[in-house]
Amino acid sequence: MSLETFGQWLQSADVATALRESALVYPVVMTSHLAGMALFGGMILMTDMRILGLALKSYPISEVVNGLRKWKHLGLTITAGCGIFLFWAKADQYLSNPYFWMKISMFTLIIIHALVFRGSVYKRAEELDRAPVLPTNAKVAAIMSIVLWSGVVTAGRLIGYYEPPQKQQASTVLHQPIVAQSTR
């Protein structure tokens, strides 16, 4: 099964077809995806900036990290959940879009980031509060988090700008020199 037929098979599901063809539900799911970004993406940025000591300095790191954790989880669930539906509805287009793969790569890096730093930084926020100087790994974790999440947003927005090469166009290009030759 090629990637193209796989995409077409995925989006032929009833739910995907209904979503794709709905003039209202599709943009509403997209709005939830974007609103999730606004509400919870901001919390991720603020958490990382607190770790770096750039914002909310009068709050213990542990209060920001632990207090916002469940809200960020909820936000990620909503945003990613809506994202999966958006992908499902137009799977064929997404699978052939290089920016979609850029976004997936970014997400893979975010999962690796979580595996590496969750235990050593984010689950030990109290230790960060006690440390006289911010440990390097916490600094790296926060900066990487900002870079990777901004990267996900960037790749996501660029998905909309990719124009797939059109088969019809290719054939007209192929025919042009032949026509030109015959008229000469």
Added chain:
Amino acid sequence: MFPALWARLKGSLKEIMLAYDPATNPLNNNEWAFPLCEIIHILGFAFSIGTVALVDLRLLGLAFKSQPASKVLKDTAPWTLVGLVVMWISGPLIFSSDPVMYLNNASFRFKIGALLLAMIYNYTIHRKVAMSEAKGAGAKLTAIISLALWVSVVAGGLFIAFV
């Protein structure tokens, strides 16, 4: 004097609109400029709306419970402003790529209305309630209205492409 001045201003505005050719706008002549503006716009509203949401979570009693609401507001306000400034730079740039289309777009009009309302609300009622350390139903309602207003700004922006 004022009606005459207004008429002149309106006349020159119209002249500018007529003389302006979006095709000359760098945003329409560079492949990356427009998407870049949009990405900055999204990151900008993540900042501003995300920080307003922190105050709202506090008013709802769902986060930063050990801190007074007025403190959460004061500490997040600079970042809210940073986000708003970023949006008010990137937004008009996006608008400049095709002003006539945006002005005639119902969703754009809704968005601008919602945005002005949300900003006025944020710096008046929302601020007053947070500073007064109000608790209970009033504070919660204030937070819910705030979240609803900002989400409707995002929705209005997205629907520009769908109406």
